[in-house]
Amino acid sequence: xxxxxxxxxxxxxxxxxxxxxxxxxxxxxxxxxxxxxxxxxxxxxxxxxxxxxxxxxxxxxxxxxxxxxxxxxxxxxxxxxxxxxxxxxxxxxxxxxxxxxxxxxxxxxxxxxxxxxxxxxxxxxxxxxxxxxxxxxxxxxxxxxxxxxxxxxxxxxxxxxxxxxxxxx
Amino acid sequence: xxxxxxxxxxxxxxxxxxxxxxxxxxxxxxxxxxxxxxxxxxxxxxxxxxxxxxxxxxxxxxxxxxxxxxxxxxxxxxxxxxxxxxxxxxxxxxxxxxxxxxxxxxxxxxxxxxxxxxxxxxxxxxxxxxxxxxxxxxxxxxxxxxxxxxxxxxxxxxxxxxxxxxxxxxxxxxxxxxxxxxxxxxxxxxxxxxxxxxxxxxxxxxxxxxxxxxxxxxxxxxxxxxxxxxxxxxxxxxxxxxxxxxxxxxxxxxxxxxxxxxxxxxxxxxxxxxxxxxxxxxxxxxxxxxxxxxxxxxxxxxxxxxxxxxxxxxxxxxxxxxxxxxxxxxxxxxxxxxxxxxxxxxxxxxxxxxxxxxxxxxxxxxxxxxxxxxxxxxxxxxxxxxxxxxxxxxxxxxxxxxxxxxxxxx
Numbered sequence: 001x002x003x004x005x006x007x008x009x010x011x012x013x014x015x016x017x018x019x020x021x022x023x024x025x026x027x028x029x030x031x032x033x034x035x036x037x038x039x040x041x042x043x044x045x046x047x048x049x050x051x052x053x054x055x056x057x058x059x060x061x062x063x064x065x066x067x068x069x070x071x072x073x074x075x076x077x078x079x080x081x082x083x084x085x086x087x088x089x090x091x092x093x094x095x096x097x098x099x100x101x102x103x104x105x106x107x108x109x110x111x112x113x114x115x116x117x118x119x120x121x122x123x124x125x126x127x128x129x130x131x132x133x134x135x136x137x138x139x140x141x142x143x144x145x146x147x148x149x150x151x152x153x154x155x156x157x158x159x160x161x162x163x164x165x166x167x168x169x
Numbered sequence: 170x171x172x173x174x175x176x177x178x179x180x181x182x183x184x185x186x187x188x189x190x191x192x193x194x195x196x197x198x199x200x201x202x203x204x205x206x207x208x209x210x211x212x213x214x215x216x217x218x219x220x221x222x223x224x225x226x227x228x229x230x231x232x233x234x235x236x237x238x239x240x241x242x243x244x245x246x247x248x249x250x251x252x253x254x255x256x257x258x259x260x261x262x263x264x265x266x267x268x269x270x271x272x273x274x275x276x277x278x279x280x281x282x283x284x285x286x287x288x289x290x291x292x293x294x295x296x297x298x299x300x301x302x303x304x305x306x307x308x309x310x311x312x313x314x315x316x317x318x319x320x321x322x323x324x325x326x327x328x329x330x331x332x333x334x335x336x337x338x339x340x341x342x343x344x345x346x347x348x349x350x351x352x353x354x355x356x357x358x359x360x361x362x363x364x365x366x367x368x369x370x371x372x373x374x375x376x377x378x379x380x381x382x383x384x385x386x387x388x389x390x391x392x393x394x395x396x397x398x399x400x401x402x403x404x405x406x407x408x409x410x411x412x413x414x415x416x417x418x419x420x421x422x423x424x425x426x427x428x429x430x431x432x433x434x435x436x437x438x439x440x441x442x443x444x445x446x447x448x449x450x451x452x453x454x455x456x457x458x459x460x461x462x463x464x465x466x467x468x469x470x471x472x473x474x475x476x477x478x479x480x481x482x483x484x485x486x487x488x489x490x491x492x493x494x495x496x497x498x499x500x501x502x503x504x505x506x507x508x509x510x511x512x513x514x515x516x517x518x519x520x521x522x523x524x525x526x527x528x529x530x531x532x533x534x535x536x537x538x539x540x541x542x543x544x545x546x547x548x549x550x551x552x553x554x555x556x557x558x559x560x561x562x563x564x565x566x567x568x569x570x571x572x573x574x575x576x577x578x579x
Contacts, residue, residue: 055550055562056543064562067234068177093235095550096300096352097277098205104351115351118235118550151545155351156303161389 007046007091007123014084014127017077018042026076026135026142027088029062034138037145039116040075043102048075048088048124051103051116057149063120066090075124076135083132092121117153176531179236180559182270184526186238186263187506190246191230197254197261201227206275209282209293228276229553230263231300237276237553241508276300279352281345288335292342295334301354301550303346307334307376311361313436320423321433322470324510325361333376334360340383347387355551356384359397364440373398374405381413391416395463395546400441400449406456417546419463420450422502424471425491432476451498459499460542465555466491468529469507472521481525489532496540503547503555504533526556533557538564 010018017023018041027050028034037059039051052060066073073088094100095118103119132139193201201207201224208228230238230252251264252273263270279298285291297304310332313319346353358380366372377396385392391414400420401409409415423437424430430446431438437446453462471477471484478484488504495502506526509517534557537544544558545551552558 056545061563064234068179068563092233092272095231095235097274101351108350153354156353156356156388156392157347157350159388159390159392160347161387 010042010045010048010124011127014077014086014124015042015045017079017084018048020079023077023079024139026078026139027059027062028074028076028135028138029066030071030073031062031065032138033058033062034142035059035062035145035147036139036142039103039107041103041106043099047091047099048122049094049099049103050120050122051107052118052120052145053116053153054146054149054151055117055153056151057145058143058147059145060117060149063090063093067093073122075122076139078132078139081132083130083135084127085130085135086124086127089123089125090120091123094119094121113158115154115158176527177234177236177560177562179232179234180530180556181527182232182263183236183238183559184506184523184530184556186230186240186250187508188520188523188526190244190249191238191240191242191252191263192246192249193227193242194251194253196256197252198224198227200254200261201225201275205277207278207282208276209291209297228278229299231274231276233272233274235300236549236559237300239554241510244508244510279346280349281342284345286335286338286341288338290335290338292338292345295338295342296346298346298352299553301352302552303343303353303356305334305339305343305356305358305380306360307336307339307358307380308332308360308363308373309334310363311436312364313362316436318436318439319514320437320467321514322423322467322473322507322509323514324512332361332363336376336380336383339380343384344387355393355395355546357395357397357552362399362436362440364436369440370399370401370405374401374409378409378412381409381415385414388414390414393546393551395419397421399437400446400453402449403452403456406449406453410456416457417461417463418453418457419465419547420446420453421463421465422446422450422491423465423467425466426471426478426487429471429476429478433470450495450500454499460501461546462499463501463503463544463547464495465503465505467507468504468526469521470515472525473507473509473515474518481521481528484521484525485528485532488529489536492533492536496537496542499542501537501542501544501547502533503544504529504557505554506556530556530560534560537561 025037025040027037042048067090074085075088076085100119107114207225226242253262253264255262261273263273281292363373364370394415395417397419424433427443430443450464492502547558549559
């Protein structure tokens with residue numbers, strides 16, 4: 001197994017930023033591609049989960065590239081003029097199981113019609129504080145999560161005929 | 170472990186794991202009996218594995234990137250990997266002797282397992298679950314076996330006693346399965362071959378239509394689904410498409426070379442025939458559209474003794490030529506890996522070298538990519554049996570040149 005970041009406790013300040021609805025989150029990949037991401041949180045104060053909307057997208061490809069070839073990414077949390085960042089190990093892709101379901105239900109709680117294609121587990125390293133301008137170039141050119149997507153992915157329980165779900169009682 | 174830097178290490182690991190096999194330690198097997206992982210006691214496709222193991226065998230393995238690895242657990246592998254459980258971290262580990270290769274996971278137990286239909290049928294005898302795919306079996310016998318005309322590499326249904334699955338049981342199982350949020354992205358229907366009827370396969374076709382029609386009532390419009398069945402006449406394929414909500418069709422050629430097909434697939438040859446199988450597969454594209462008709466090969470069986478190709482280069486040439494022909498005609502041709510099985514006519518014999526599978530995986534991926542075809546219905550998540558479609562996860566750029574479903578909304 002290659003040397004990987006361990007799932008360590010997140011600093012309290014970072015946890016707070018992750019919960020702050022007004023903070024913006026960005027993922028920056030080795031290619032230089034930067035994406036503004038919305039559904040990012042920690043389920044256990046250690047790991048960070050990100051709910052990817054569309055697999056067949058530029059962001060989907062970047063995540064696959066990062067996990068396949070162990071390319072580190074950066075996670076930026078921006079709140080006003082404050083910016084915290086950490087190197088990110090794109091550690092695991094969940095398409096079923098407790099973490100995937102937790103991520104999905106969290107999204108559906110906010111938006112009953114919501115869905116995710118997969119849930120990505122990140123492990124972070126040391127968090128550093130920086131001036132917002134240090135990542136000005138990346139964040140100014142940040143792409144949307146669905147950039148380049150060509151297939152909308154919806155789970156079958158979201159395609160059911162009406163809302164008397166679970167499956168028409 | 171093999172090393173090819175141009176291919177996903179997870180796909181290489183998958184190929185290695187299937188090739189070498191994986192055995193479960195007692196510790197792992199014990200952990201896999203717990204309610205979050207414990208799989209069904211029955212196997213709806215009658216594939217008998219590990220009969221000496223008293224505990225319930227788990228679902229397939231999921232690698233860290235969610236690559237799906239189906240292992241015939243319990244077979245007598247000669248140099249297998251080991252799957253262990255580490256109680257300290259709560260993780261499963263893939264080991265090569267004492268060396269940890271990586272963290273792995275298993276397909277979680279679906280919530281419909283352990284439940285019964287209104288007729289008292291255990292739902293796990295009707296359906297099988299992968300990470301995102303619900304697999305239904307409509308007919309749990311293959312009538313080709315009756316006269317010894319089964320495909321020589323096949324071990325499906327070698328041990329099953331029943332044949333037709335009650336259609337209401339299937340419907341109720343689907344209903345129950347879909348209560349689990351976000352668990353399924355595709356419903357897949359298949360079964361053993363049943364050539365009975367006024368014309369070959371008429372009863373089977375009617376059965377598939379009835380089942381899919383009833384499932385379709387649950388959905389608004391078409392829903393991500395696939396029928397894996399013989400190559401039917403165009404009018405039957407049209408009927409299936411028009412009367413149900415399905416989205417893709419998969420008549421598997423399985424052996425690309427004509428002479429080998431005729432030898433290794435006597436039932437398919439007798440009831441349909443090689444040329445007709447191919448023609449009907451192309452005809453289905455007129456009904457389902459480009460990129461929505463699939464076919465696959467059982468990769469490696471074409472090299473099996475006594476009939477197979479003498480060299481892997483000849484086998485690759487034959488398979489690449491076939492894959493390209495299908496791609497040119499809008500059909501997605503995939504590879505799945507042949508694992509010798511004691512109940513199959515070919516029995517146990519060595520698999521072709523791992524290098525063969527790597528070259529085949531890369532070649533199939535490249536051919537389809539050059540035709541702008543993406544296996545969205547048979548990708549790493551919806552199927553997982555095809556290492557060549559696993560590689561498509563880096564190919565998002567087909568946006569501009571994709572021949573199929575650009576911006577398709579399901």
